[in-house]
Amino acid sequence: MPSETPHVASSALTPYHVATLSERPDLLNLHQETGGSAWPEFMLHDPVAVANWGKMMSYFAGDQLSLLVGDKIAAVVNMVPLKVDADFGKLPDTGVDWGVEKSVSDHEAGIRPNALMGLQVVVAKEFRGKKFSGIATREVIAHARRHKLEFVVLPVRPNEKHLYPLIPMADYIHWKNPEGLPFDSWLRVHKRLGGDMISICHKSMIIPGTVGEWGDWTGQSFPGSGRYIVPFALNPIDIDLERDRGLYVEPNVWVVHHVAV
Ligand SMILES: CC(C)(COP(=O)(O)OP(=O)(O)OC[C@H]1O[C@@H](n2cnc3c(N)ncnc32)[C@H](O)[C@@H]1OP(=O)(O)O)[C@@H](O)C(=O)NCCC(=O)NCCS
Structure with a gap:
């Protein structure tokens, strides 16, 4: 669905607009470079993601968003539609890998999705610290609404956890900042936007x-x-x-x- 309507990033006062890869296939390389540039090399070697990436970009080009400020990509969002059980306690321990495979197999089997799974939000380095992460997450929810998908499910990578590799995730996710919100900034963004933390998926990527x-x-x-x-x-x-x-x-x-x- 076209979404080339101008939006204003109100908190950052930076006007931006959103384009999907179906609307702007010419952005594919820049979009992928921006997404990939945020990660350490080893994160680009998950065999399940590698095996399915091409299919996801082709089947779901309309669900890959670039947030553009002028002709620069400020943020990219990758997501896939899939059918989830509304009993979220059943979301599997295999997080990303499960969702990647399920989105592709649901699509190939013609199964109607009821959810969008967020794979990654990456804010380009020069646009960080301008509140684009919350803006991008709002765009994910708006995209789900436009496509009449009831849920957005995300295997979230808490973005400061890497500084505490010896702390179990089960402890880390309960750490709070002085305002009583999650200590982790990415979990905080989701909490502020009404996201419910459901469970840890311990084997999200292998x-x-x-x-x-x-x-x-x-x-x-x-x-x-x-x-x-x-x-x-x-x-x-x-x-x-x-x-x-x-x-x-x-x-x-x-x-x-x-x-x-
Ligand atoms: C995580 C990421 C999306 C945050 O985007 P951003 O636009 O720079 O962050 P924002 O300006 O929207 O700030 C969001 C919150 O994070 C905090 N924050 C931003 N950068 C931070 C950092 N390096 N360390 C600690 N907190 C940070 C901000 O203070 C803000 O919290 P607050 O509103 O409670 O003050 C961005 O750093 C990024 O793309 N990182 C690499 C990819 C990644 O980890 N993606 C998320 C998992 S898929």
């Missing part, structure tokens, strides 16, 4: 690699087997030299927004 690949992805040496802290990973990674294997299991947090359709 990223295996050889020890050599982990060395290439991180620039670190892994001289012995054991658990290692790696910058920007939310938990330590496991290295097994005998099996020549490194494994990162990323935990996320299911957050649900109910959409008034």
Whole structure:
């Protein structure tokens, strides 16, 4: 559905407009570069996401948003439609990987979606700190409403958790700031917009690699087997030299927004 209506980012007073990749296929490369540039290399090697990315961009081009300020991309939003059980307690432990596969298989089986799953919101570096994360999240909810989808479900990656890799997610998500809101800024954005924190999806992304690949992805040496802290990973990674294997299991947090359709 066209959404090339001008919007005003009121809190930032930065006028922007929204274009989907169906409306602006010419933006595909810049859109993907902006999205990918926010992540450490290892996050780009989740086999499930890699195997399905092309299909998602093709099947769901109309659900990939670029927030444009002039001709610059200020933020990108990637999301996929899927059918979820309204008993959110059943949202699986396998978060992102589950949603990626389900969106593709639902589409191929002709199953009507009732939800949008958010995969990522990335604010381009030069536009950070201007409240675009909340603006982008509002656009996700508005997009769901336009498409008559009742729920927005997100396996949220709390964006400061990487600074506390030894703290269990179950403790971290309950940390509060002095105002009594979530300590984590990304969880705070969702809370302010009415999102409900449902559960932790402990195995949201599973990223295996050889020890050599982990060395290439991180620039670190892994001289012995054991658990290692790696910058920007939310938990330590496991290295097994005998099996020549490194494994990162990323935990996320299911957050649900109910959409008034
Ligand atoms: C997370 C991200 C989307 C935030 O976007 P942003 O536009 O810079 O943030 P905003 O200006 O909207 O601020 C949102 C909140 O985060 C806080 N914040 C922003 N950057 C922060 C930082 N580096 N450290 C701590 N808090 C931060 C702000 O203070 C604000 O909280 P408040 O309103 O309670 O004061 C952006 O940093 C980003 O794209 N990061 C990389 C990708 C990512 O982690 N995406 C989220 C998971 S998919």
